[in-house]
Amino acid sequence: MEYFKYLRQYVGQKPVILPGSVVIILNENYEILLQKRLNGNWGLPGGLMDLGESFEEVAKREVFEETGLTVANLKLLNVYSGSKYYLKVSNGDELFSATAVYYTKDVSGNLKIDFNESKDMKYFAAGNLPSKLNNNDKGFIEDYVNRK
Known part of the structure; x- marks a missing residue:
């Protein structure tokens, strides 16, 4: 069972801290892979940590x-946490996310959409991102583009 579901059995919808990871995946043109989630919003691939996982393991698995x-060769952009990352999801669950954001151009395999989690996947130029982009992910991408 996924850790957050296990945890919810005990705390219900009360606020919890949920760690996770996302990855800014770059193609040869430095375009960024985004997934169109079931709710119609675009976002970076990633998800929540299970017991015993490291942030990097979460990123690779998700x-x-x-x-x-x-x-492979994930580079840590930053870890984002705090009151700015509070969410109340559509089912009423409350959480504060602690998200490790990685980036990489070292990618192998063939793109295969998991239609239980996504409607579409597509690469976008950083200057031409979709309007329905998750706000947190938009901030992560802006931080990546503006990094020094």
């Missing part, structure tokens, strides 16, 4: 599960 791609 990318593979959601895209069929294997990522």
Whole structure:
């Protein structure tokens, strides 16, 4: 059972801290892979940590599960947490996310959409991102583009 589901059995919908990872996957043109989620919003591939996983292991597992791609040589952009990352999801669950954001161009495999989690996947130029992009992910991408 996924850790967050296990945890919810005990705390219900009360706020919890949920760690996870996302990956900015770049193609040869430095375009960024985004997934169109079931709710119609676009976002970076990634997800929540299970017990015993590292942030990097979460990133690799979630990318593979959601895209069929294997990522390597992940570089940490930043870890984002705090009150700005509070969410109340559509079912009423409350959470504060702690998200490790990685980026890489080291990708192998064939893109394969998991239609249980996504409607579509597509590469976008950083200057031409979709309007329905998750706000947090938009900030992560802006930080990646503006990094020094």
